[in-house]
Amino acid sequence: MAVDVAVLLILGIVIVFSCRGGGLKAGHALACAVFGLYLAGTENIGPFVKDATASVAHLLSGLRL
Known part of the structure; x- marks a missing residue:
């Protein structure tokens, strides 16, 4: 459970920075x-x-x- 929360938090941060950084690309x-x-x-x-x-x-x- 703790690993899932950590992965969700990291992926959520990646998504936020991807959207703010100029659009969503294939990796995003x-x-x-x-x-x-x-x-x-x-x-x-x-x-x-x-x-x-x-x-x-x-x-x-x-x-x-």
């Missing part, structure tokens, strides 16, 4: 994806992230463009 996007996977794997926030993702996907699938 990879860091964001890894951050999301670690965040979804946590016990407290994981179910919320999965439910929110499913809700957004359901909302987007219902849109007619």
